[in-house]
């Protein structure tokens with residue numbers, strides 16, 4: 331092997347787990363959206379925490395940057411090389427996908443310890459027969475790893491009731507940029523013994539340490555799940571429906587909005603029938619989970635909120651059995667892949683206070699039209715989290731574009747954030763100052779230099795250079 335670092339990685343993990351062939355590397359070099367990526371020097375796939383530590387040591391010794399990567403489903407370019415750049419001089423992608431251990435469920439504590447490379451779907455499938463579930467759910471479940479989800483503080487469709495990954499992580503093991511391995515996986519509910527290192531790793535996007543294992547809180551699996559898809563004539567009616575049902579139904583766990591253009595795109599992409607008659611401009615998808623007759627309770631809450639006299643509600647469908655619930659969710663869950671098939675889209679994941687959502691939705695089309703004429707705007711998201719995903723078709727998806735400034739400024743001006751749940755990555759690093767003060771960014775840099783003094787973990791991600 332000509333490259334000395336690659337040679338030392340081969341010594342650590344064996345030749346079968348150091349990928350240097352361009353055809354094999356490519357799946358790790360290009361991000362899910364197709365908007366980010368570049369050539370890596372090699373991809374290394376350690377199979378244990380000790381191997382991760384040895385990889386970090388080898389890269390530190392040679393001052394070679396490492397890009398931690400889980401399932402590579404991230405949407406802000408944080409898990410792939412910066413590119414463009416010549417292969418052989420660039421970064422090492424450290425894939426965690428071989429960190430696959432799943433310990434037995436600790437039923438008394440309602441916790442489990444898992445390897446960082448376990449996918450959300452694999453954990454869901456392991457837990458379901460045991461009467462538990464993860465609490466967080468994402469459409470990318472088959473690819474997204476628990477380590478990646480912690481590193482991005484992933485949200486998803488059940489945050490309303492179960493919170494984000496931050497609330498799930500009660501312990502972590504990681505190899506820091508210093509090369510030290512820190513392990514704190516006891517998961518004690520009460521443990522006032524200093525800094526919360528696991529909490530610090532949540533949302534750190536691979537810039538402080540490579541997470542190798544997590545201790546997670548899990549939830550009892552509800553007996554029933556139901557869903558309702560409500561068609562409305564406008565965003566205000568969709569929001570009012572979600573707010574009203576939430577107030578009336580303690581078992582509500584999901585409240586999602588999707589604009590009409592996005593539902594039509596999903597229907598066209600997947601060849602689905604219209605879920606209701608007419609041409610609604612906004613849909614709201616509500617999910618309930620609990621021990622009772624969830625479909626009946628959801629229908630009752632919906633009737634009380636959006637009965638015949640409600641303004642702007644066109645129609646609603648309620649489903650109470652698994653396949654019909656899944657069928658309704660397709661109009662929401664398959665939005666990202668339908669946009670990808672039509673795109674690649676330019677993605678802006680913003681959050682604003684729920685009270686400012688209507689103002690954001692009213693202003694964003696004009697804001698986009700002013701600086702990206704001809705762009706087609708698709709908006710959907712987690713409405714009661716105040717988190718909307720603006721996807722633009724017909725605008726270049728990579729690099730900088732003025733539309734980013736305009737949409738992100740709009741969200742920040744309404745008291746919101748430039749990153750609701752996807753993180754900052756490479757896509758938004760130049761906007762961090764809009765939501766974080768110089769004092770906060772200085773504190774971020776101080777933490778980074780303490781845990782990764784050589785700056786080898788994900789340089790250029792989260793913090794601007």
Ligand code: FAD
Pocket residue numbers: 362397398399400401402403404405407408409426446467468469470473474475476477478479480481482483484485486487535536537539540541542666667751752755788791
């Ligand atoms: P990657 O993409 O591999 O990496 C993401 C970031 O985490 C990178 O910065 C990487 O360096 C870092 N990282 C990964 N693993 C580790 C580790 N072990 N240690 C340290 N750093 C690490 N996100 C949501 O929040 N909510 C959604 O509803 C949602 N839906 C999605 C639907 C689709 C169809 C797709 C494609 C994506 C969706 N996402 C969503 C985004 C994505 O799935 C999440 O960000 C997920 O958490 C990324 O996990 P991953 O394992 O793929 O991480």
Ligand code: 2HG
Pocket residue numbers: 469486663665666677678711719720721
């Ligand atoms: C979702 O909520 C994801 O489906 C992806 O966060 C959002 O594609 C997007 O913009």
Ligand code: ZN
Pocket residue numbers: 486711712719751
């Ligand atoms: Zn989302």
